[in-house]
Amino acid sequence: MVEQQQFIVIGLGVFGATIARELTRLGHDVLGIDTDAQRVDRMADEITHAVIADVTDESSLVELNAGSYDVAVVAIGRNVEATMLATLQLRELGVEKVWAKALTNQHHRILERLGATRIIAPEYEMGVRISQELNYPMVHDYLSLDDDYFVVEFRATDDLVDKTIGDLVGELDVKPLVAKRHKQAHTNPDHTWTILAGDKLVLSGQLEDLRKLVNNL
Template structure:
């Protein structure tokens, strides 16, 4: 049996430039990870249904969400009563209870939810979810651990996105050793096989004359290339 609470959600997003979304999402499991996902989706303007098995937790979070409900996520009939088959996507954010995680995933797939993202705890759990047909499997603790390690090892890397096949888009901070030169002087493509996407200077994004613009302290480069080539570039930064 599902029990819904209607919250006020008086939080300010602090992101006035974010365009509102138009999706309909369910987040099942309201630990730290699930709550964050649900809050961000709602702040982006989407319709969000937040779900947890723990009624006390639902009561605690009632003011955080417009739609929040307590339900037995292991029961496919309970999921069907919530109308989840009509949602654009669902995120199974249940971490500790593997039975609930797996049965919830199975129920959502049976209901025909177009996209089911699931939090996994281990490689073995990942394999089970793959066989159940999860559309995307995430490992939040592992992924943030990798990002922290990269940030500590490469302090000049401000942000990065993995494109797969060992390719990355990376935002790099520049050291004093390269200021007063131009990007062209660095010969990124010739020496490193790295493509420059843009030069960032404060809030400005320089693209048209990025290779001839004199570099200043505080400038950042946005580049794309293979990890081995990016590491070679690190030696001169």
Template sequence: MSRRKDRSFAVIGLGTFGSTVASELARFGNHVLGIDIDERNVARLADDIAEAIIADGSDEDALREAGVGACDVAVVAIGEDLEANVLCTMNVKLLGVPTVWVKATSRTHHRILAKLGVDRVIQAEREVGQHIAQMLYNPLVRDYVSLGNGFHIIDLRVPEELDQTSIGELKLDEKFEVRCLGLMRDSDYISCHGADTVLETDDKLLLLGRRENLRSLGDSLRSA
């Protein structure tokens, strides 16, 4: 089997969000080109990524000279300056970058970016806020992933009240239309294909279902 080819990334805007994305991508072994108009932001990342360049993301020629057009993916992480964000997005599209993700700061901004044909609009604060609210609402939910079309996978901690309860007794599919994908017990994965699998306190159940059904299940366990 051939080795997976690492992609090259341009991250434009190296504030808190952009610098985190850039440094994590570099940590995964990818070639990362970081660009920011502020010399201080560039200097902070100079030792962590392959290239860190001082340039204006709203200047197409500057991005071309920096080599953005040769990258596989561009992440436009320019924050509060809406005009600079939109101009930068247009520039990376004009340079022919195959995949473009852009940070948005409002719904209006989101709509503008969608019209420009970007591959993914990121509303970081909103997405993190929703994530945190879900976990605060139900402390049993340790984490979750949205799969689209209303489906989610959640990591749900088994409460003490369900210790020694079998998967079959929960009637996940029958009562909630939720499917158990498995469970983690410490560092061990245990299949949930058998209805006789017995739960222990603090097991991590991996559950697949629609958001409303998962919420109903979570509510029933929380009030148990």
């Protein structure tokens, strides 16, 4: 079971509100902050705490005891200056993990220098994910572990039915991690595993090998 943590989410637009709600649903303590009273009112019954505050004023974060929280998410919309000030102040108050939303490459670089531990570019990241799914329709999901190593989940195509994982992988340096069948997950399936209709496979490997594999499907 995941240990309960305390999160601050600054900015309760669609992006921030979604994060705040989901973290609350997962059992965490969430403080949502926004300057817009209507947004705060909408979230008041959905998350642990929702308050109206201007985070560009350092005293506001001090009064809210922001430094005692485990993680902060700065999800402010178009106000670049507010994002930078909030990130800087949260780090100075001792918040170890600060995730901040960047709008441009320059904004990304500045947030890095201000101490943001993770920088989010939701429009860019979603655009990349959608383009990958459009290019490889059989790919259900993927995770980048570094610049060149990925974990990919994909649905078995009709051409793969009755073939083995060994037939699929061939000489490529790709490791099968999980085979999903009828809501059951079989970990580390060997190369003799026979693929049936409806199966999902989770594989890991270098990007070039995974591209070759998917292009052959």
